[in-house]
Amino acid sequence: MTDAPAKSLTTRTSRRSILKGLGAAAVGISLSAKKYSAWAAGEEPKLNFYNWDTYIGETTLEDFKEASGIDVNMSLFATNDELFAKLRAGNQGYDVIVPGSEFVERMIQADLLEPLDHAKIPNIKNVAPEFITDAPYDPGRKFSMPYTWLVIGIGYRKSKVKEIPDSWKWLFDSDAYKGRIAVMSDASELFRNCFKYLGQSLNSDSPELIKQAEAMLTKQKPNIKAFHEDNGQDLLLSGEVDLVMEYNGDIAQIMVEDDDIDFVVPKEGAMKQSDTLAIPKGAPHPENALKFINYILDAKVGAAISKTIQYPSPNAAAVALMPASYKDNKVIFPPAEVMAKCEYPRYLGPEFTRLLDEAMTRLRAS
């Protein structure tokens, strides 16, 4: 979240970090209530959008109001856990939410999502086919539409590494970069990428594998400088560490400021995620929500959003409209052969979650 002293308090506006620490939740941003065109349907022309911070195009919401007459009220959340905790206590009026793929599966299981009527989302045709077929967390895309995707890998300082650190080994199983490594503090992200390094699927729920990963990390712990709260890009940018486990989108953002930084997805494969658009059960404006989701999946709208947020987009038609600096960016779009080895994390049940959390507690206490 912070970087070099001079810039220390100019917060990185990564959607994954800015609000998290503040513990701030709903910061309502009411858009100016200009007069809207006559509204024919039964719903009032309003929509409550619950989104990550800095995760929408600069003028997307105004443009949508212009096009449809629907007034969008956006609130912000900082973590999937926060989103889930809010909704498990009952929907307080949100129409469209942006859950990560693993939480889509959790929410489907907890019966928190409304099924989507694909007939009302014709722009689904713009989505790259692999995001429709390869969505194990929501088979057939019944409940969610892909909004962005991201992959975990290793961000590194080029001048401080001997060779491209293209293996999890450098983070999990080697003292070559003693004291210059930071890994994620989230149990699922950390342990399940260890599973990949150990040659297993990250969706294996074997307690043995957790033990094996725990033993490896416990041995590695003296070489690790910090378990970061998803602000790894700042640790890398400020020179605190030279190798960091982080999402590609976060590293892509700091590469603009510092050309000594690069990113690689380890050759063993890694965890990928996708943030999605979904309608929670009990949404007061479900028809408007479908209109909004369809609007976001439009090629031009999608391109405008990608231009602002610089995350990989699953919207093939939108990507086609983007400049080469985005389209051909190897950090935003890692090579296909390594992406083929990456997996979406599935929700493996409360027992697995508990085993992982206990392993994490033991690791941090050891």
Add this chain to the structure above:
Amino acid sequence: MATRTQERRLAFLATALPPIAWVVVFFLVPLGIVWAYSFGQNQGLTEVDISGTFANYARALQPLYLQIFAKSIFVAGVTTLLCLIIGFPVALAIVFASERWRPWMLLLIMLPFWTNLLIRTYALIAVLRTEGYANFTLEWLWNQGSWLLTLVGLQPLGDFTPLQLLYNNFAVVVGLVYVHLPFMVLPLYAALDRLDKSLIEASLDLGAGHFRTLFSIVVPLALPGILSGIIITFVPALGAYLTPDLLGGPDSQMIANVIERQFKRANDWPFGAALSFLLMYATFAVIAFRAYAARGQPADGHGI
């Protein structure tokens, strides 16, 4: 007469009811719900079944978690001790400062409260990190020293190696002391301010040195304030989670971090509730100890 009593009763109710209702609705009820959760178990992903089980407490009393409790108590204890050592002279200085300066000194102590804890913690990161202000200052001093040595014809010092001030337990204690110092200084100031200055003069007149006066007169008289300060500092330090999260290293996990994960990522509210209540029982024990220690002393705190 009867009407007057009734009036009084009404007046009492009118003034006492709102705060009582406030405490019940916004404090006791939520606390009761969390307490009930601690005897429950997860039912699916979103429901908690209050089954009266003690399984959560049994799990929370495993050596793994007790060890984290012990570590948290140790860190909070060290923090409190440092706050006392630093805060006592500060409080004394404010008490003996001139009328003109006293409000300003108190303001300086309270000023950090006006800024969000998170912002202050990030400011500390900017100070402590490898390329932070603390290391910049040390490097400058080091280079000046080196230059002075060459000036007198000696070998210069080697290259400066930045100190690792961040991402370890040292940083956590520094952060906690920084945040909690006002909690210690204010009750100490209140206690010392009430102290009868003529007793100190008498002690000095009768031949006791400054140190003897301090430890035989001032400290015993200020003891209630010291105990309050210790408790007001220790209790929040014990429950700190932001500071170890942001400033701590791989092994700086405190119990509040574990509790936070239960309510968020691990989605295990009953276990999180049990851990929270263990922490709360420990806090109650400390406060009970304070009440016990205060017993037998006259209320004004001057009874030695």
